[in-house]
Amino acid sequence: MNTPHVVVVMGVAGTGKTTIGPLLAARLGVPYAEGDDFHPQANIAKMSAGTPLTDEDRRPWLDAIGAWAHGRAGLGGVVSCSALKRSYRDRLRAAAPGVVFVHLTGDRALIEDRMSHRQGHFMPTALLDSQFATLQPLQADEAGVDVDVSGSPEEITERAALALEDLPEPVQ
Template identity: 50%
Template sequence: MRPLVVVMGVSGSGKTTVGRLLAERSRVAFVDGDDLHPPANVAKMASGVPLTDDDRFPWLVSVGRALAGARTEGMVVACSALKRKYRELILAEAPDASFVELHAEPALIVARMEARTEHFMPGTLFDSQLRTLEPLAADEPGFRVNNTHEPEKLVPEILSRLEQRNRR
């Protein structure tokens, strides 16, 4: 069975970069969860307005359905999945999914966000995301990794940990 993985964390944590590389190394499809947002959500975030749970819930169901539709071939999705209830919505659609939470010091994440030029999420929403984040709990399917290294060094660690989880 190929992996179904959600690379999660706050904006600027490296979800897309790490997720793409993880998918490439796993030989599965990559989907940026941002691409599954309805236009109204994108417009709201682009204008600096944080999304509400009501905005997020249909989007999270779409993320779960994308994963569920890839059960046999595998998939990696980059998705913030900041709260446990968000991850539960994804798991309701794709119960075999695992989460990889990317963590880094806020100063490093802010520097990454300031270096981006083509992303709709403004840095002003970073504090809102940090306040919203509920780190992955020990009873959830997945693990947290410190994303302070180059993705090429981080992805082998993630693959190894995913393999260990699948052997249990």
């Protein structure tokens, strides 16, 4: 991989996007951006209250992440973003055509257990069902890889980095 990818670490809440994202960025030698930081305050308040976001709520958030990814084209970067629906990923790809996805996947019980032990995060475990209901896994025509979240963060990061090596060069 000569040209660094702009990587979106995606998946339902609790899969470890905020843990794996910075580790993967460090492994790849590129900057990391926390997707939650792109949310408008209204979205955070809604999720904190246990209310799932609508597609309309997500548009400015996805556009902000897409703008960041576009700015990193040719330079590389890693950003976390749930990107649960194909339409969300399409919106990100429209903003940054060379973006690739690392879909963190795992057993629901493991993810729920990890979520229940998080401290200081606005996403309640009660929204996990809505996350799984919304999830549309990566399709064969989408640039990306699925990475299982069992094991240590270092093991997951290594699996992700190795899987990314097999992807074609990003489109600029």
